[in-house]
Amino acid sequence: MTDTAETGPRCMLNSGAPLSELIQTGELLNQNCPSREILRHLTSRWGVLVLIALLEKDRRFSEIRRTVGGVSEKMLAQTLQTLEADGFVNRYSHPVVPPHVDYSLTPIGREAATKVRDFADWIEVNTIRILSARPHQSQAEAVE
Amino acid sequence: MTDTAETGPRCMLNSGAPLSELIQTGELLNQNCPSREILRHLTSRWGVLVLIALLEKDRRFSEIRRTVGGVSEKMLAQTLQTLEADGFVNRYSHPVVPPHVDYSLTPIGREAATKVRDFADWIEVNTIRILSARPHQSQAEAVE
DNA sequence: CAGGATCCTAAACGATACTG
């Protein structure tokens, strides 16, 4: 045992090497890679849907809330803050009362959202196919 | 108020219309659409990484566990069961002792995994750019 | 209107022990 409690090999992205020289291949499978965090934010339950909603057009808070079915105020605020902190979303608060806040995608946010949207499109197109190809559950499983 | 406690408009995919005539556009934003469930499975924390691991080659349980850094036995088993139930993954248990179980992608699982891999690749290529473009946290936030 | 603060429940997760 060493002095540090490493849980696996270090990721190249935090190995101390100069960033400009790094090449990443399959680093997501590495537990310690910061790309894991990005992945989790972008694939989070509400993050995916918010990105899609904002890809269509800029929206204000309550509009996103209405667009993304089922999201609570709290989770929407939290999701938007995370996406903003990652630099995927711009937040512009108009200096008026009552408050008016507009959300939009940053350039890199738009890139990410486009990728997410591609994947979402695939799911929407294939959902029926997936549901019908699904192995049937047994009675026991269905009751569960 | 009606007799049913609907939380939003029905999704076309469970509206009772014949499946073959349905067209889906933006149905993921609808709370009641079954595609939401597929999305959650495919974008789940470990689901993404398992699909990527299996896209490279077929693997047995312990091999996936070693490949996907940080996944626990329990979560891997659970994730594989979900992906199998959705029809994305094949499970073949060799009739030997000690047990030997091979996992592989189904055709539709391979399609899905390819899409996931595309997105993952984008993240890996852009992680550095994302991290450096991130708005800096304040001292207060950093301590938090 | 856009949230922040609070409280609470449910689900996800991980570690460990056990079994065919």
Added chain:
DNA sequence: CAGTATCGTTTAGGATCCTG
């Protein structure tokens, strides 16, 4: 080896109330 069962912890998530 490939799980299952159990337990305890952590996080996600929702509901409600409150404020500039």
